[in-house]
Amino acid sequence: MTKLDLITLGRAAVDFNANEINRPMEETMTFTKYVGGSPANVAIGTAKLGLNVGMISRVSSDQHGNFVVDYMDRAGVDTKYFKRDTEGRKTGLTFTEIKSPEECSILMYRDNVADLYLSVDDFDDDYITTADSLLVSGTALSQSPSREAVFHAVDVAKRHGVEVIFELDYRPYTWKREEEKSIYMMEIAKKADIVLGTRDEFDVLEGDKGLSDDESVKHLFNHSPKLIVIKHGVKGSKAFTREGEMIEGKAYKTEVLKTFGAGDSFASGFIYAMKKEKSIEDALKYGSAAASIVVSKHSSSEAMPTVSEIEELIKTHEG
Ligand SMILES: Nc1ncnc2c1ncn2[C@@H]1O[C@H](COP(=O)(O)OP(=O)(O)OP(=O)(O)O)[C@@H](O)[C@H]1O
Numbered sequence: 001m002t003k004l005d006l007i008t009l010g011r012a013a014v015d016f017n018a019n020e021i022n023r024p025m026e027e028t029m030t031f032t033k034y035v036g037g038s039p040a041n042v043a044i045g046t047a048k049l050g051l052n053v054g055m056i057s058r059v060s061s062d063q064h065g066n067f068v069v070d071y072m073d074r075a076g077v078d079t080k081y082f083k084r085d086t087e088g089r090k091t092g093l094t095f096t097e098i099k100s101p102e103e104c105s106i107l108m109y110r111d112n113v114a115d116l117y118l119s120v121d122d123f124d125d126d127y128i129t130t131a132d133s134l135l136v137s138g139t140a141l142s143q144s145p146s147r148e149a150v151f152h153a154v155d156v157a158k159r160h161g162v163e164v165i166f167e168l169d170y171r172p173y174t175w176k177r178e179e180e181k182s183i184y185m186m187e188i189a190k191k192a193d194i195v196l197g198t199r200d201e202f203d204v205l206e207g208d209k210g211l212s213d214d215e216s217v218k219h220l221f222n223h224s225p226k227l228i229v230i231k232h233g234v235k236g237s238k239a240f241t242r243e244g245e246m247i248e249g250k251a252y253k254t255e256v257l258k259t260f261g262a263g264d265s266f267a268s269g270f271i272y273a274m275k276k277e278k279s280i281e282d283a284l285k286y287g288s289a290a291a292s293i294v295v296s297k298h299s300s301s302e303a304m305p306t307v308s309e310i311e312e313l314i315k316t317h318e319g
């Protein structure tokens with residue numbers, strides 16, 4: 001089997017992004033369709049940067065499922081472990097609202113979605129062992145059997161020395177019980193090598209204890225993580241290493257069209273740079289540059305930048 005740089009596991013869905021910008025959703029009449037879903041976006045983003053990427057997911061056996069798999073194939077993502085749901089479950093849909101560059105929101109249709117029915121039987125353990133890293137998404141933990149699929153995949157990865165990246169990716173809609181979020185997310189965070197999330201997502205992970213970034217990382221460094229990145233939106237990001245270093249990343253100013261998609265493009269740029277053995281400081285730059293490009297464009301997946309676009313942006317800002 002070909003060696004993969006990265007496998008992402010979780011939802012692959014469809015985004016419908018409002019064409020009429022600066023308007024509430026009620027008045028939006030037309031949308032453009034893109035592939036979406038955080039782990040799918042990261043798979044597309046990293047593949048576009050030249051990494052060898054695969055994804056494990058479950059989609060509907062209908063036109064939306066076909067659209068997602070075809071797009072992922074064309075993006076160069078290995079879709080061998082994209083399972084088709086045979087029980088009539090649907091691919092998740094996300095409608096976006098762009099009221100202004102500061103006021104963006106997403107409305108998710110995720111009842112009985114196929115991706116949360118991903119099961120341990122949907123993929124072979126050997127597939128995971130062919131990868132350098134496995135990225136799992138927090139939303140995939142929100143329900144069984146997808147929850148068990150994540151735990152199993154992470155255990156296989158750890159047994160075979162595959163790096164585990166946990167993207168907290170908290171989406172409130174899919175969690176049924178408040179008390180479950182922090183329990184399951186924390187279990188995976190403790191097992192991961194790298195944890196990525198926004199400050200708000202770390203609050204969810206910790207059960208809203210109101211911890212500072214320093215307190216959050218101190219707790220996790222007692223477990224497996226060796227690198228933790230806490231994102232603060234337009235204020236930038238902070239990377240913490242187990243050795244006690246803190247490296248700050250700045251956001252690159254741009255003409256913002258919408259804010260969603262920032263997290264997935266940031267993860268793509270960051271992971272790419274880490275795989276290319278760049279410094280953490282540079283990886284934060286690659287992540288921030290990728291995010292800056294994506295927030296200035298209409299989609300979260302199609303808009304993912306190339307290496308030269310990222311490097312050009314960094315050069316321009318540093319010059
Ligand atoms: N308005 C912005 N302009 C430029 N860069 C931005 C902007 N917002 C976010 N970024 C960049 O993207 C990174 C990640 O953003 P953020 O913390 O909002 O992630 P997120 O909440 O996971 O994103 P998403 O909205 O996609 O869920 C930031 O650290 C920053 O570098």
Ligand SMILES: O=C(O)C[C@@H](O)[C@H](O)C(=O)CO
Nearest residue numbers: 015036037038094260261300
């Ligand atoms: O993550 C999702 O399911 C929706 C995304 O595809 C959407 O584009 C977004 O919010 C990205 O942050």
